[in-house]
Amino acid sequence: MARRGRKLYYRHTIPVDAQRLLNRLEIWRSLRTDSLTIAVRRLPSVIARIEMEIEHARAMAGLPVDALLIQSLKGDHVEHAIEIAQPLNTNAQPDKPLTLGEAYRSYIDDPTRAWTANTREAYETSRRLAIAVIGGAVPVSSISRVNRRPKRTPYRRPKGTPFVEQRDGYDGCTVRAGCGVGRA
Numbered sequence: 001m002a003r004r005g006r007k008l009y010y011r012h013t014i015p016v017d018a019q020r021l022l023n024r025l026e027i028w029r030s031l032r033t034d035s036l037t038i039a040v041r042r043l044p045s046v047i048a049r050i051e052m053e054i055e056h057a058r059a060m061a062g063l064p065v066d067a068l069l070i071q072s073l074k075g076d077h078v079e080h081a082i083e084i085a086q087p088l089n090t091n092a093q094p095d096k097p098l099t100l101g102e103a104y105r106s107y108i109d110d111p112t113r114a115w116t117a118n119t120r121e122a123y124e125t126s127r128r129l130a131i132a133v134i135g136g137a138v139p140v141s142s143i144s145r146v147n148r149r150p151k152r153t154p155y156r157r158p159k160g161t162p163f164v165e166q167r168d169g170y171d172g173c174t175v176r177a178g179c180g181v182g183r184a
Contacts, residue, residue: 001039007032008039012050021057060112100143101136 002009008031019025029046031039055069104127108120115123134143 001031001043006034008034008036010043010046010050012047014054017063018054018057021061022054027053062112097139097141099136100134100138100140101131103140104130 002011010029010031012027012029014022014024014026027050029050031042031046033039033042051069055065059065059070108123108127
């Protein structure tokens with residue numbers, strides 16, 4: 001417990017496996033009192049709620065959870081029911097490789113991601129472009145950096161920067177960086 005101003009707060013360190021899921025290292029909760037006696041009485045329910053949040057994050061990520069910690073406390077009003085996420089691709093066959101289209105679709109439809117409409121639309125647009133260029137039936141394991149387009153020279157360079165020759169790593173040709181762009 002810690003005091004901030006006149007109020008008492010509880011600081012709970014998040015376990016390492018759940019830190020990435022919650023995007024934080026610790027959780028602070030107000031005990032809504034300045035009395036130490038009342039704070040000690042309220043502490044168990046605050047800790048239980050925090051543990052329930054951590055287990056909920058683990059469940060949404062598909063990690064193993066303790067079902068007793070997910071259940072709401074008696075008399076505790078939960079705003080929404082907590083569902084345990086099921087593995088996304090339960091009907092996958094081990095000898096059938098994961099394709100780019102399936103991987104993109106399962107990423108976009110992942111229930112643990114809460115995207116705005118604009119973000120979802122941007123991901124859908126990039127998915128359509130990637131499938132149009134690479135192909136939806138291409139196995140993900142066959143995609144490598146060798147298939148990407150060659151490096152481009154810089155569009156602009158600061159004045160006074162000498163021309164630099166770069167080796168393009170794919171076909172061995174020499175590219176002249178600078179190309180006169182940016183001269184006054």
